[in-house]
Amino acid sequence: MAHYIALLRKEEESDFAVEFPDFPGCVTAGTTLDEAKDMAVEALALHIEGIREDGGGLPTPSRLETIMADPHNVGAVAFLVDAPAVKEKAVRVNFTILESVLRRVDAHAKAQHLTRSAFLAEAAIKAISDNEHV
Template identity: 55%
Template sequence: MRTYFALVRKEPGSDYGVDFTDFPGCITAGTTFEEACLMASEALQFHIEGMVEDGALIPAQTSLDVIMSDPRNTDAIAIQVSVSIHFQQVTR
């Protein structure tokens, strides 16, 4: 099992959006915070399965300190998302 950080963001008048620093393009959303967290797990699992099928290398997890030091992420809530597939990992 591997764990990555997802960032949950909420703009006024919108759903909760989720993105992954380590997986550009892997995004999802939910109408509640709880739903967004559940959707994050499904989105990451699906995204990594596709990468594995394509033979892509899976990135190492970026530390939370590095993620949150980016000024674009200061208003985001970081959550941990686990995936239960086996894959090759590349280090940074």
């Protein structure tokens, strides 16, 4: 997971402003430090989602030394924000299974408060993982 540097600034009589040097135009603000941090996470996620939807790639995160060497950034407070993980697309599949096995799958899924699909996906991941460790 990539981490991007956010810069926090506070002018007298203003909110806490946050910008991302690696993403020009990705800015936000909050009335408190906590709100500014939360808004920064949301702003970066939305900005990156837009880039991905447009088929673009993400920049390599800049080094702190490079960002802070810019005279414009003197006095800003730097903090890291995690880039959101890429969401995988769910795919609909059609397969054949014995009725008795399907009943057992459904019973186990219900007992674990899962959908059939979630239960089967978790079971498959566990089986693959167990097999890779052998």
